[in-house]
Amino acid sequence: MEGIAAHHPGYEASDVERWAAEPDKRPGRTAFQRDRARVLHSGALRRLAGKTQVVTPGVTGQLWDASPRTRLTHSLECAQVGRELGAALGCDPDLVEAACLSHDMGHPPFGHNGEQALNDFAKDCGGFEGNAQSLRLLTRLEPKRFVRGGPGGEPVSVGLNLTRAALDAATKYPWARGGHPTDPQSVKFGVYEDDLPVFDWVRQGAEPHRKCFEAQVMDWADDVAYSVHDFEDGLHAGHIDPNLLFSEPEREDIWRVAIGRYVPADTDPAELAEALDRLIDEEWWPHGYDGSAVAQARLKDATSQLIGRFCLAAEGATRERHGSGRLSRYGAELVVPRATRNECAVLKAVAVRYVMQREEQERLRADQRIILAELAEALTARAPSEGLDPQFRALFAAARDDRARKRVIVDQIASLTDAAALSLHARLTVRHR
Template identity: 85%
Template sequence: MAGTTSTTPPGPGTYDGNGLHDDGYDDAASARWAPEPDKRPGRTAFQRDRARVLHSSALRRLAGKTQVVTPGTRNQAWDASPRTRLTHSLECAQVGRELGAALGCDPDLVEAACLAHDMGHPPFGHNGEQALNTFAKDCGGFEGNAQSLRLLTRIEPKRFVPTDGGGVVSVGLNLTRATLDAATKYPWPRGGHPTDPASVKFGVYEDDLPVFEWVRERAPDHRKCFEAQVMDWADDVAYSVHDFEDGLHAGHLDPGLLLAEPERSDIWQVAIGRYVPSDTDPEELAEALDRLLEQEWWPHHYDGSAVAQARLKDATSQLIGRFALAAEGATRQAYGTGRLTRYAAELVVPREARNECAVLKAVADRYVMQRAEQETLRADQRIVLAELAEALTARAPDTLDPQFRALFAAAGDDRARARVVVDQLASLTDATARSLHAQLTARR
């Protein structure tokens, strides 16, 4: 790992291999890349991690980044108040903390990972991620999860260490090995997917392999740690349920459409291959949706009234509890009642629960993300990011923020300089991306 592309900090702390403590974690799990004393004895290493993530500027910036419905949009009938990346991360953290604690994980560790898991995502949601991946094709591509690791270990200003040349270099938040591992949803580099080398999902850029290898020391290849699996399921649960809720709030979804054809077939078509395996029988998804529709708490109607809002809020609570308890029960049935941490277990999520979750994702995809006006908006967002990337590159380093200006000056080649521009772009909120674009291109 390096704070700039051309400088490497001192080696990591020692992996001493001590046995597990009473909390289910060994000394290696709480080690930091750059060893440092605790300022407040009695506070755990994972409590420190949670605090560092919670107080980071990168987490605050998620308040201005799109989740599904663009921040600032409003339905004429009522205020939609859509979720942002920040509110999603907070909700993911609540689900993950409670599920992790129920299974024996350190709750602060899981919460820190859930809070951090989306911190590297760029403006304009997954649409922005695709646009940056196109721009970054010659410097290693772009992936929001890989950017999160880069941000946590390199970009976010918190800890600096001396270099051999007499300067200092950033080690990011300098989180523990276990927390960084728990925040790693895809533990492989680009092209390293264990079953699909063409997959666009990966968790580390080539520049960041040294710290990634330290994080993954002695970990089974390609296997997510147990806490990362809890984080991943909490992420799925939070966004599937809350994207469905946001769709209803914003008036984009009529619950009655879920009862009839051809709408139901459209939902299966969206789900299969994207949210469930391509060989899934549509009848399985029909059964999953019908199980939800049969629940007493299911919101069959929604008019925005206070009573309807309360009923919908109860439904979201019921859904989250349903999905979390399904995973907890199945995992406990498989592994018993002891502490489950790191690589001692796999999270077991019943197929029925995964299908129900996938159906909710597909419903939000079909009725919110696939709206015609959304595609028009996404096309404009891609233009904004492409033109902004070109303008920043042409006029760098003067157009970069001071932090990235220094990194650009220290970069050793065009590839490294392009990565710094990507880092700057990824740090922007939706609003600041548009504002900077207007400033640099004179587009109003």
């Protein structure tokens, strides 16, 4: 087992255990540095460069034509935010960064829209959820480490074989399908039934449903990164007019988006109005954004100010509750003030209202869902002889029943980039419109 005392202050020996024990090839490097390196060098992380973050790039007149944010750039930005916030609170920075880099690995082509399509297809084999798919990638699908544990002693993949603490830190929803602690109808979950053995190992000794401290830092870094950057890109592309944020009818639309989705259903709209007004009243707020070089510089400053504001508020509130010591694993809870959560929620709602709810985006998302549904049907009809990559072809052949074979098809589709999904669909189907 890897050393713990000097290299991993604040962590125990069980935190750096791996599902499959392996020697340390480079003495002096910490277990969490190895985790971070494995995620950085993984094919799953690279493929995020071709996966939609909010809207699909590359269409004339669409957001982010010139330099689109993808799942990869979002993950890199989330990792920078999470690493610094985690370090300020006493977490191992490499551990938090590894979690932030890997948290979106399981997202399929076309973003959350693709999630919906795959969840519909997989409803009779356990459903689909991007976070559960991330755990599946990290522990099973991403080729890195193998053990001889299959029938007959053949090699079986254990994914990246990250430490227990790294896998736990990447687990945003520590429960199975239908196991949400307060909302059994929630579509959010973090593990498929097939992956419960490794999930139970990861969660050894943890209170049910409770996220470890590093996962809470990752979750807040995720919220901060995408709320601020979606707002920034919406302004830059001209989809968000800052003057509209003073209009009462427009504001009411924003509150309707936020309430129940980003803030509790009983939230008073006046709270959200106060949150937006606090931001607008700041000297650095990008008033009168016109796309000029000076305006772009002011917008980037606003982005930095917002990230600092949200992170410092969480750091201060957490330190106020827990003191100045090192915080990690299950020794603390991240505290984010309600006012700060409302400010973050308002930015998310603005991006949804003016970017994602545009009519042309609604039409595009409908087409994308059709493409994935047809692709799933085509693969079901033709697998394993056509359409499956060699890795998934072998898994399909070894699957024990129709349910397991369907899960392999889901795994194959989820692994595709947007462009690869479109290409495979075109090759396997003849569409009549």
